Amino acid sequence: MRNEDGHRLPEILIVGPENSPRVATFADTAHRCGAPRVQAVSYLDVIHGNCESPRPGTLIRLESPGGCPATIRAFLKAGIAAVETERRVPISSSEIDNLTCHRGEMLHPRQWFLGLREIMRDIDARWSQPDVHWMTTPESVISAFDKAECLARWSSAGLPIPRQYPAVSTYAELRRQIPERHARIFIKLRYGYSAMGAVALEWRDDRVRAITTVETAWANGRPRLFVTKRPQQLRREFEIAWLIDTLAMEQIIVEDWLPKAHWEGRPYDLRVIMIQGRVQHIVGRSSASPFTNLNLDARRIPREVVVQQLGDSYASFNTLCEQAAAVFPDAGMLGLDVLVGPHHKKFAILEANAFGDYLPGLLHEGRTTYEAELHSEYLAHPEFCR
């Protein structure tokens, strides 16, 4: 079967949760692009060995494991041993079974990440025998998920990132680390995603404020943290300290809260889809709060507007994105979050997201992100083209 360009896709295997709209959409796209066979298996099946190894020549896509309670539980369980290795107390198997896994709930991100790392390495080891192609390798998924790792790579490549502060484990330690009378600090979970656990913190003399995506709900005397679409402003220091201390237990990134460029009165940043190391889709994300994640209902700004806004700076922006993607050579796709400074002069790379391409309806040169990724696979692998 060939597509309109006369290219031929290999068989495709998607690993992702059952009922994931991402998996369904990608499978659909792959069919339309002419893949002869598109198969989807769940992480649970892979973990339990309930699926065959891919046939030689298969193109494998690792999809986001989020959104499925059973998968979340499996990842958390897979992280137990790794947490113990670090001489910390993990969430036990029975506790994991009792988790309700509400949408938007922060569920032990560090243990979850360690579970993801175990599972990705396991998949890599099992399927390394056949001659398979990874759209993004399991190791690249792991690296991209670790914000500290991403920032370290960009920093050693000499790329602009927000100034980083040493990791802290409490609010008090943070205030000791940064003795200035005024500071604007951004705090993120090292292993968070989708704006989970983000805090914009500012203090000046004896005043402090924090704007955060975290909403705390108390049940049976225990806190449960959720992502809220309406960021909250905290003004009381004990509340702020409690929040930072709670987040720091899961490990946090502490960096400068940089000012952003504005569009139509709101600050914005950019999500850039890097495919095979090249800039493809760009979407501006503007928000009335310091958090621009699209899942928090940030407003999308079209690529043409962004390019126009960047003006002469576009070329240097493009180069920067390519350099940022180049430190992940085995990632076929990366969603980069790029901060644009006021007046569109400075840039800073904020985050990479190995699953940052689920942007339904966003087109570049007539292609969706998934179509563009599949298209690029023809170009990257001449052997696909017959």
Add this chain to the structure above:
Amino acid sequence: MDFSSPYNAGIMTSISAEQAYKVLKSGTAPADLTVSGVLDYSQKSERRLPPTFPDGLSVDVLDLSGQESVTLPSRLTCYELNLSRTSITTLPSDLQVTSRLDLTGCELLENLPSDFTVGTLLLRSCTSLTKLPENLDVWFLDLTGCWAFETWPESAQIRSGRLQLRGCTALRTLPPYLHRLAHLNIRDCPNLTSLPANLSVSGWVDLGHSGLTDETLLPQGLQGTQLRWAGINVDRRIAFHPEQIHVAEVLGERNAERRRVMLDRYGYGRFLQDSHAEILDRDVDPGGQRQLMRVKLEGDEDLVAMSCFCPSTGRQYMIRVPPVTPTCRAAAAWIAGFDDPDDYQPILET
């Protein structure tokens, strides 16, 4: 009174407060000195009073609060004048204050100049004051705690704003020229039993523990007015018909402040009886039998009170105590050393 003219002229010729302090200290200040800003000679400022203030002094704010002996110049003009807690007995007849005259705690103050006009007049705890001057013109008048005050002027304007009479225990009437007010506080005015027929109040009337107990004596203009009982919004039934309140209603009231008022209206002693209070402890002291009783209140701390008799008068009192109090003895000890009389005061005589 022309509000802006002193300042109109003053824009060109006024001096700053910092300059004025120096001039006043030297005692060479000219008459009709005009000062922009605040002259703070309050006791708190620890600034020494000048030998004299020049006649015709005009200043935005003059603060003399807490000064033992104060002599005001003639033709003093201020936007705000603070004479609170001074030993002043009377004011110059040609004093002009535009916005606010604070005489709080002037316990020796006996009278005010007639034909006096000011926006806000604070006379809290002016306990020597028995009357107000003729032709007073004021928007906000605060006579809280003026227990000797009893005589209204024949003619005056008290309008638009707030009239605070809390604790004016000698007061028997309000003047007929009271017409439109925003707020009226007659709390703890036990001898005040009626309101002027033409009065209308656009905000609230606080009638807690006042003599106004007959709903039919409420003027027509108070039909839609919010009633308050000791600072808490209440409806007419609670204000005027406490006999219609039920035990279950009090226990079911979720707002603790409102429940306090309902208990107050019901009578704590009657309430404990009617609510089948649990007897936690009983013993005998020189006055007679004492009982410690508890009623559970949902969403609030338990109501625990001790009933006891006064050894000299034989009257029965019920005194609310902290809910953890285990015995009558502990309650009595707590009562002897109680430190917050507002919260746990003697509450009922039966």
Add this chain to the structure above:
Amino acid sequence: MTYSEHIDQFHGVKVVNFNTADDWQGPEIAYRLSEEYDDDVTIGDRLTALLQQPQINRLTKLIIGGWTGSCEGENSKEVVAALAAAAPKLQGLKHLFFGEMVLEECEISWINQSDVSPLLRAFPNLQSLRIRGGAELSFSKVRHDNLRELAIETGGLSRELIREIFLCEFPALEHLELLLGESNYGFDGGVEDLQPLLSGRLFPKLKWLGLMNSEIVNEIAAVIVNSPITSRLETLDLSLGNLDGEGVQSLTGLTAYPQLKTLNISHHYASEQQIAALQQILKCEVIADDLQEPEDDWRPIVHAE
């Protein structure tokens, strides 16, 4: 949440951030001068560049955003002085917004202002002045014959500042907007401090009055229905505060003022029935959007911190 977006329209024209000479699009639009946190260029440099544009003397609308160190708590004294000094080149200036910072830059009560009267003295043709931030703000006594609109946006406006404003002379003032705020952030007055205004003795041309963002709006409502000023108003704005059923009941007294065209009480805690009853009884337009649910018994206003 408080002011979170920069305005993109100002007195009917679009707003452009003026960063370099390339941003100049002629004197008909509004320009915004600001210095971002950690900026390479100061607001003073941008002002200097702006003043060199052709026809700058015809510019009528200007917005001042963050200034050097505004995030760190520097007050506006220097930028007030710089702008006042630029007045000879900006003789056409009619509309000024001073301190337009949003949530992300600086909380409203963290903005430190200064005495702004030098601006009024320097710009005798100014018609409207809007100021965001009440901390350290003052008005030394001034008379201005052309100012028609004055708006002070604060999270807490002090008695002292209210007095200073009332001691200025603005004979042409038609529109006064005071965001009074709450006691935690600097509001230390009471409704009695508004009496000189409510008595009608100030600002003889006033017809648009906003006493907004107030935690004592119920009390203001009860007094304002008895106040001479109300008989001159076309618009009364009591929005952004914590008006509840009690205040709405007081406002039924506005039937005595048939000339009133618009009453705005948006961001309120009254019931829909109470609002409907008010709308029924008043002949003017009643804007009552943004019904709030009290959190327990706490009724927050819009702009505080």
